[in-house]
Amino acid sequence: MYSSYILASLPYLALALPSHQSHTKRDTTLIPTSCFDTTASLTQYFNYGYPWGDTHNGAAIMKETNAVISTAGTLTLNATYTGASDYAYDSGTVYAKQQFTVEAGGGLDLTADFIATVDQGTWPAFWLNGVNSWPPEIDIAEWKGSGDISFNTFNSSSEVQAKDVEYPSPTEFHTVKAELRDENGADVSVNFYLDGTLVTTQYAGSLVGEPLNLIIDLQMEGSSGSPGPTGTTLFEIKNLEIIDKNP
Known part of the structure; x- marks a missing residue:
């Protein structure tokens, strides 16, 4: 009789118990592809300039007026030559209001489409750096005037992993993606993709939780x-999306 009761109760127990699927965290969109639809959506997710100010390791001073939504869905950063003795260009930079962390057992996916100049003296970039210190730095995509696109990970100023490949058709949009994953509870692996093809895998030491x-x-x-161009240079970005894969 006891066994019969247990057997009869099993269907109800099965209904009451949560499935394995209910414990699996769904991907969370941290920044959606609509972030560059309007100036209002841009400023919802991004600030102008760098986290530390309006200059960084180059000849441009960053101004809000040089980071604009000229076409719905596309952020355009434009650099204009002024010839000033201290900073010879006015240009544009934005940084995300939210900070991002790879947690233990988790990861992040960052994707965007770019039209990026590869002319000498132009230096567009899409990158991550440490909030509390440098390094870490992960250059998800960087173009340094050579005709190439660069994918880099800095563990120190001397411990650098770098991969340069030829950048095709720079006047057309290309998709860049980085997959960051907890590798071993401390280090983070980074898969870099260009137009859907895996280009290289690099490793950022002690990045979990940072x-x-x-x-x-x-x-x-x-x-x-140098010298850089004396006209106007554009860097265009669309379809930016950041997905949280942390537990």
């Missing part, structure tokens, strides 16, 4: 050489 800033900037000269 907060990161996301920066999109159009710097000039500096590591991209």
